[in-house]
Amino acid sequence: MSALRKRFTVSTAASCPAGTTLASTEKSSVQSREIGAALQLALRRSKLTQGTIAGRLGWSDSKTSRIVTGYTAATRLDVASFLVAAEVAPEEIERVSAVADLSPRAYSIQAHPVGLPDMLPTLLHLGANAHTIISYQPHQLPHLTQTAGYTETILRDSDLLAPQAVLDGASARQKRQTILSGPKGPATTAYIDEAVLSRPLPPQVAAEQRLHLRTLVWHPRCHLRIIPATAASTATTGFTLFQDDRGHEVVTAFTPTAMLVLDHPDHLAPYRQTITQLASRALTDTTSAVRLLASGTFGGATAC
The missing domain is CATH 1.10.260.40 (lambda repressor-like DNA-binding domains)
Known part of the structure; x- marks a missing residue:
């Protein structure tokens, strides 16, 4: 033996x-x-x-x-x-x-490199087994909608990660997105603050990100909805709600260096309430698509 x-x-x-x-x-x-x-x-x-x-x-x-x-x-x-x-x-x-x-408590608070919950196997598990995903990030595009270039730009701007960690993190985020391309991928709704679209990006990164958003806009199971700048503020950290095909719901809430994993009904309730508020304030899919693909999105000068 x-x-x-x-x-x-x-x-x-x-x-x-x-x-x-x-x-x-x-x-x-x-x-x-x-x-x-x-x-x-x-x-x-x-x-x-x-x-x-x-x-x-x-x-x-x-x-x-x-x-x-x-x-x-x-x-x-x-x-x-x-x-x-x-x-x-x-x-x-x-x-x-x-x-x-x-312990259940230790599992519910999982540390990760700055800005990179994507490195956690739990997040991969939740995405791979999800039937429905609803996400919101107040200061950047939701993780599942980002190109590698966008992710690298966001992480570099933090000045908190080594160059190799930035590349590894962007690669891990791209790996998570493969769930959207499968034949039985989850129905995904991503809420995007309008202010995020005004953040300037390098021209090539901006063009690639707009092209990727165009692909997602036409994806039959993806819904990208903008929260207009005139809407009431939603005071919350970034989070994602996952629901599997057995009806189990889990929320992952993000801090800079830790991911909270929540599945108790009392802990899910505030996020459910936030999702209801976001849905009521968001532009329609069609109106959101026009804004997302506009030539001025991310400071771009030409339409993609």
Whole structure:
């Protein structure tokens, strides 16, 4: 047996008898669903069946199913054992096990490089499993609508990141946007403050960003809506609401160096209220499109 297997293999008969679980909760949470999604991916890549993994670990079918579907909060030991049985790479075992090891509070506040929540696997998970996405950024274009050049410009202007970190961050943001191009991509609504469109950009960046917005405007599942400068102020940080096909809702709220992950109804309510306000103040899709593609957007001199 390899050193890796010795490190992670446990006596499941002693620590978790068949038919029992080590769940800290029986309620599905965003944390348990993220772990479950990682285990499902490992299962598909291994080409093993769920029953085979359960047999290797001495788990009941019920326990295995609830962990994989996210309806049981698995322990770090459960996660590591499952991934070892699925013959997953050591670095992925460490990453997913670390997520399982987080307390709910620690999971709900995730640190990241300045301005770059895109580096967090949780954000990738939420986007990849979303049926609906609603986003708002008060001081820049919503992340899923940005070109790489726009992102690099915004990050460089902060003067807080090394050049390589800027490039890595822009690449990570572009990777997140691939969910919009898939055949079953989420219905996405992005609210944009009109003042953001007046921020001057380098000519080439401005032209590329307008061209990208034109593509999104014609996207059947994307809705870009402008909040006019004359509308009442919406005092909020940037945030995104994700809803999956089972109706689970999660909000990610952004600070400069941390992302809040919220799924309790009491925590979701203020953001739901803000979305209602934004929807009532925003221009229609058609009127917004005319403004977004205007030649003066981002200080551009020519139409794209």
